[in-house]
Structure formats: C-alpha cells, structure tokens
Amino acid sequence: MKNIRLKLARISKDISQQELADLVGVSRQTINAIERGDYNPTIKLCISICKVLNKTLDEIFWEND
Amino acid sequence: MLSSDLFGVIIGILASMLFAYFLKKKVIKNKCVYDERQELIRGIGYKYAFFSTILSLLILLLVEINFLDKLTYALISIFIGLSVLIIYSIFNDAYFTKNRTNKKLILTIFSIFIFLYITRNFTNNTYKLNMIYLVFLQVILISLIIKYFVDKRKVD
Numbered sequence: 001m002k003n004i005r006l007k008l009a010r011i012s013k014d015i016s017q018q019e020l021a022d023l024v025g026v027s028r029q030t031i032n033a034i035e036r037g038d039y040n041p042t043i044k045l046c047i048s049i050c051k052v053l054n055k056t057l058d059e060i061f062w063e064n065d
Numbered sequence: 066m067l068s069s070d071l072f073g074v075i076i077g078i079l080a081s082m083l084f085a086y087f088l089k090k091k092v093i094k095n096k097c098v099y100d101e102r103q104e105l106i107r108g109i110g111y112k113y114a115f116f117s118t119i120l121s122l123l124i125l126l127l128v129e130i131n132f133l134d135k136l137t138y139a140l141i142s143i144f145i146g147l148s149v150l151i152i153y154s155i156f157n158d159a160y161f162t163k164n165r166t167n168k169k170l171i172l173t174i175f176s177i178f179i180f181l182y183i184t185r186n187f188t189n190n191t192y193k194l195n196m197i198y199l200v201f202l203q204v205i206l207i208s209l210i211i212k213y214f215v216d217k218r219k220v221d
Contacts, residue, residue, distance in 0.1 A: 026102070029158035030102040030158075033158075042101055
C-alpha cells in the first residue's frame with residue numbers, strides 16, 4: 001500500500017526524497033520504496049523520518065480503516 | 066611444486082586482499098555503508114548467489130566440457146554466483162552505497178576491459194579466464210545501463 005501521507009508530509013516541508021534520505025541517513029531509493037509501499041521500514045527509521053518531518057508515528061505510518 | 070597458473074591465482078588473491086585492506090580504510094573514512102533496506106536485499110541476494118553457485122557447479126560437473134580445466138569450472142561457478150548477487154542488487158537499488166553513483170563503476174569496468182584486451186594473448190589459460198571475466202563484466206555493464214535507463218524513466 002502506498003504511503004501517501006509520507007509523501008504529502010515531505011512535500012509540505014518542501015524537501016526532496018534525496019534531502020530526506022540524507023537527513024535520516026538512508027539512500028534515496030529507500031525513501032522511494034517506503035513511499036511506494038514496497039518496503040516496511042524499521043521502527044528506528046520510522047522515528048527518524050517522523051522527527052525530521054515533525055510528525056508523529058500515527059500521523060505518517062498508522063493505517064486508517 | 067606450484068604450477069604457474071596456481072601461483073598467479075595466489076598472487077592475484079594476495080594483491081586483491083592488500084587492495085581491499087587499503088580500500089577499507091577509505092570506505093570507513095567516507096562512511097560508505099548500506100542502509101537497512103539495502104542490507105536486507107543484499108542478504109537475499111547472497112542466498113540466491115549461493116544456490117546459483119552450487120547449482121551451476123553441479124550442472125558444469127554433470128555436463129562435461131572437454132576444453133575446460135577444473136580451475137575454470139570453479140571460477141565459472143563463482144562468477145555465476147557473483148553475477149546473480151550483483152544483478153539482483155543493481156535492480157533492487159542495493160548495489161551502490163548511499164552517496165555513490167554508477168559512473169565510477171562504469172569507468173572502472175571499461176579500464177578492466179582495456180587491461181584484458183592488452184593481456185589477451187598472455188597464455189592460453191589466461192586467455193580463457195580473461196574471456197570468462199570479460200563476459201562477467203559485460204553482464205554487469207549491461208545491467209547497469211538497463212538500470213540507468215529504467216531509473217531515468219521514473220519520476221520522483
């Protein structure tokens with residue numbers, strides 16, 4: 001399932017995939033894979049992403065029914 | 066008494082280890098590490114590479130090829146395993162570390178092509194090994210080029 005909320009949060013902060021990847025210490029392809037829903041990140045990476053985007057884990061990674 | 070081929074292989078391995086030792090220092094300095102997704106993919110890649118090596122060795126032993134010696138058999142199997150790992154990593158974006166691009170690697174591969182072309186008629190066995198290595202490098206190069214164009218089509 002695509003992670004639209006991550007993409008929207010990233011765009012609202014006006015940062016590119018590469019910039020977010022550099023900030024959290026992963027490759028651009030990994031951020032791309034998370035946004036496309038091809039990869040489930042570890043909780044450690046989720047927290048790093050949330051801290052950079054100033055969001056909570058629920059706001060970005062919790063699935064709503 | 067060691068044969069000249071075996072002696073050459075041992076020298077090659079020692080030279081590679083020495084090269085890897087100095088390269089490691091540089092890699093640590095530049096922090097060229099794989100992220101969690103890449104490590105996961107490379108782990109799966111190693112598994113496929115292992116099975117490919119075993120399977121290819123088995124097939125090569127069953128299908129006897131007269132003009133190849135035992136060393137070449139073993140090397141072909143290793144190259145097949147390595148190819149599987151590298152191709153799997155390239156197409157899953159796990160071959161290059163965070164800040165590396167494929168330009169340097171393509172340049173390195175071309176340099177090796179030139180080196181192999183220069184040393185092609187050194188001895189008969191070297192020629193065979195060079196040919197196998199050349200095919201191996203061509204497979205990697207083609208994979209890199211295909212991946213480059215696949216990535217170009219994708220929009221961020």
